[in-house]
Amino acid sequence: MIRTLHAAVAAILLLVTPAFAHDGTTHVGELNITQPFTRATLPNAPVGGGFLTIANTGAEADRLIEASSAVAGDVQIHEMAMEGDVMKMRELADGLEIPAGATVALAPGGFHIMFMGLNQAFVEGEAVPVTLVFEKAGSVELALPVLGNAAKSAEHGAMEMGHGPAAPAAATK
Amino acid sequence: MAIKTVRLWLWGAVVALALTAGVGALLLRQSPPGAAPFGTGTYSLIDQNGKAVDQTLFIGHPSALFFGFTHCPEVCPTTMAEMAGWFEALGDEGKDLRAYFVSIDPERDTPELLGDYVSWVSDRITGITGTPEEIAKIAGSWGVYYQRVPLDDGGYTMDHTALVFLLDDRGAFQGTIAYGEDQETAVGKLRNLLAKS
Numbered sequence: 001m002i003r004t005l006h007a008a009v010a011a012i013l014l015l016v017t018p019a020f021a022h023d024g025t026t027h028v029g030e031l032n033i034t035q036p037f038t039r040a041t042l043p044n045a046p047v048g049g050g051f052l053t054i055a056n057t058g059a060e061a062d063r064l065i066e067a068s069s070a071v072a073g074d075v076q077i078h079e080m081a082m083e084g085d086v087m088k089m090r091e092l093a094d095g096l097e098i099p100a101g102a103t104v105a106l107a108p109g110g111f112h113i114m115f116m117g118l119n120q121a122f123v124e125g126e127a128v129p130v131t132l133v134f135e136k137a138g139s140v141e142l143a144l145p146v147l148g149n150a151a152k153s154a155e156h157g158a159m160e161m162g163h164g165p166a167a168p169a170a171a172t173k
Numbered sequence: 174m175a176i177k178t179v180r181l182w183l184w185g186a187v188v189a190l191a192l193t194a195g196v197g198a199l200l201l202r203q204s205p206p207g208a209a210p211f212g213t214g215t216y217s218l219i220d221q222n223g224k225a226v227d228q229t230l231f232i233g234h235p236s237a238l239f240f241g242f243t244h245c246p247e248v249c250p251t252t253m254a255e256m257a258g259w260f261e262a263l264g265d266e267g268k269d270l271r272a273y274f275v276s277i278d279p280e281r282d283t284p285e286l287l288g289d290y291v292s293w294v295s296d297r298i299t300g301i302t303g304t305p306e307e308i309a310k311i312a313g314s315w316g317v318y319y320q321r322v323p324l325d326d327g328g329y330t331m332d333h334t335a336l337v338f339l340l341d342d343r344g345a346f347q348g349t350i351a352y353g354e355d356q357e358t359a360v361g362k363l364r365n366l367l368a369k370s
Binding site: 039049 | 258336353
């Protein structure tokens with residue numbers, strides 16, 4: 001009986017643990033998602049960008065194929081690239097591959113989740129819900145904290161929010 | 174005797190190099206005849222308050238000029254925020270400097286919409302829009318590239334040059350600030366611009 005209980009507890013732990021987000025990491029299948037954030041939008045800005053880092057700990061490549069959110073009419077997966085001094089933006093129609101063992105960053109200046117047709121402004125200090133769908137790992141819901149309108153990363157943005165005393169030298173760029 | 178020959182050859186080399194450098198410098202100083210200076214053009218636009226403006230907008234004070242659009246997810250809001258940071262860093266020193274955000278998506282960016290967008294970031298930045306034809310003229314005079322890119326939801330986004338152009342108080346081109354350039358370098362360039370204006 002006790003043994004069965006142990007087994008049950010162990011089984012429950014195994015089942016439940018992957019769904020927990022600890023240390024700011026969201027797990028889905030073999031994927032670990034960290035450093036989610038978005039930026040406060042300017043008035044009338046009908047679009048916003050979402051950023052996060054996806055690490056694939058599995059042995060097989062996966063693919064981010066879809067994203068959706070209650071705050072936007074349409075959500076797409078985009079790549080931004082600077083060609084010389086020209087900013088170019090492209091929709092990734094086939095999604096974004098997360099190779100086995102690789103970490104792919106959706107970060108300012110590169111890949112991003114593009115929220116289009118916003119039905120509300122992104123307000124600093126709030127969070128934006130988003131559902132990501134992966135080809136193999138399935139779907140996962142996340143909340144992207146809204147940082148300042150020029151936040152460059154999850155940490156950087158968090159520091160900028162303070163506007164308090166100067167950040168320690170080690171933490172500034 | 175041998176040393177003297179070497180010395181003569183060396184002096185010969187010095188004269189030849191000096192001549193080459195002199196002729197090169199003379200050639201470089203001559204601008205091509207008939208070419209209009211960079212940034213020169215005529216256009217009729219409207220500012221965020223609905224006021225008519227033209228090329229004389231940039232006369233009488235130094236300016237920072239950026240071309241963008243409000244449906245822009247990253248480069249434009251980032252540049253706006255950085256501009257606000259430059260004004261903050263310059264403080265009183267930058268009181269004569271004015272910044273302009275010219276829409277390269279005038280069909281969607283009305284003066285009113287643009288006004289709310291830029292003034293939220295800084296009251297030192299003025300939004301400029303106009304007809305597609307007149308926008309093409311000002312963008313052309315600054316060599317600004319912009320291109321509509323269709324999206325699969327039927328909408329579109331824009332590829333565009335993301336430079337900030339620096340103009341002196343005569344409206345003449347003095348340099349650029351690149352996208353993502355660090356604040357210290359950017360503010361240094363603006364200080365130089367202010368010193369020249």
